[in-house]
Amino acid sequence: MARAGVTTERLTRAGAELADEVGFEQVTVSELARRFDVKVASLYSHVKNSHDLKTRIALLALEEMADRGAAALAGRAGKDALAAFADVYRDYAREHPGRYTAARFRLDPEAAAASAGVRHAQMMRAILRGYDLSEPDETHAVRLLGSAFHGYVSLEAAGSFSHSAPDAQESWSRIVDALDALLRNWPAAP
């Protein structure tokens, strides 16, 4: 019989697409086997197990977002950079909801350290260099931005903003404006 040409690479990619179609939690080794027209057991030569597959999808998503982030930041600073970076997250989540969820998949410490998550943190710091914060406020601000972006995107994905005015885009812009204002006027510790 002809071989199907399954590789870890292709599996991961197909898994990411599947995640976008049916949701990250619904990504299943069985469904992938079906898509490659191959028996389920065959996939276990390419991927350790289901958890391994999900980890790989998560790493892929983190890479893709980090790449987009880096492109968005090139040549920008200050609020411009902040807004562009924020849009990267939101746009990615809207285009690739399954991958976005995957990026939130809890990685074991080794995987996390080797992941593009590190680049994300660096980019966030780079943006904050355009504002006048010093430690530990910069860290607090990194955490606030991460929380606000991730929170907004995941609430929006859950449909929380879709049944009331104003629309999600408008709130997003105004929230980015507000965060910019806050960073320029970060309150001193009490």
Next chain:
Amino acid sequence: MARAGVTTERLTRAGAELADEVGFEQVTVSELARRFDVKVASLYSHVKNSHDLKTRIALLALEEMADRGAAALAGRAGKDALAAFADVYRDYAREHPGRYTAARFRLDPEAAAASAGVRHAQMMRAILRGYDLSEPDETHAVRLLGSAFHGYVSLEAAGSFSHSAPDAQESWSRIVDALDALLRNWPAAP
């Protein structure tokens, strides 16, 4: 044989406890049956299916959080109210990680409308009455607060803040301070 005394109520409660122990996604009809020392099929007289069970756990969690929120808001206003309310979310998530995740479970529109989610929104508005915002800024602010709280809590639960200084509690306080400052100085629309 003696009857085990399973009820929808008790199932939901046990499901919530199980969620806190092993994670909401790992809540399984089978495990619950084991805990009630009853055959799996028996549970299907009390609960429509797995999705129904999870919905009930979600509704329970939303109720519990709303009750805590209401208690925290009683007699408070302004920043005091903001901080107390914020702590309700974070503390609940730390005490009941599985239930907190459950509260984020996507409900069908009817269930959502009948849920305590409505009370959450009302309380958020009540807090904002202590600041000087008018529509549509108040809505934007509601969304920002929801995003920031939820985002922070879920990043903290994922361990994002646990491997670097300063500790999660300190950032949390400073972020609440910052959000308070922002609400008192909300930037005008461009």
Next chain:
DNA sequence: GCAGCTACCTAATAGCTTTAGGCAAACGCA
């Protein structure tokens, strides 16, 4: 053109979900 690697297969185990149909305990009522 053969040796060996490996992609893919069959077979089997095990767990979770859900439906159908049956028995007996508990409850309502005379």
Next chain:
DNA sequence: TGCGTTTGCCTAAAGCTATTAGGTAGCTGC
């Protein structure tokens, strides 16, 4: 107290996913 009905719990069975063990045949390199 005894009868009938409700219903809580059971057995049985089918279908899905995950995972492991061991076999076969296609491709690669010499």
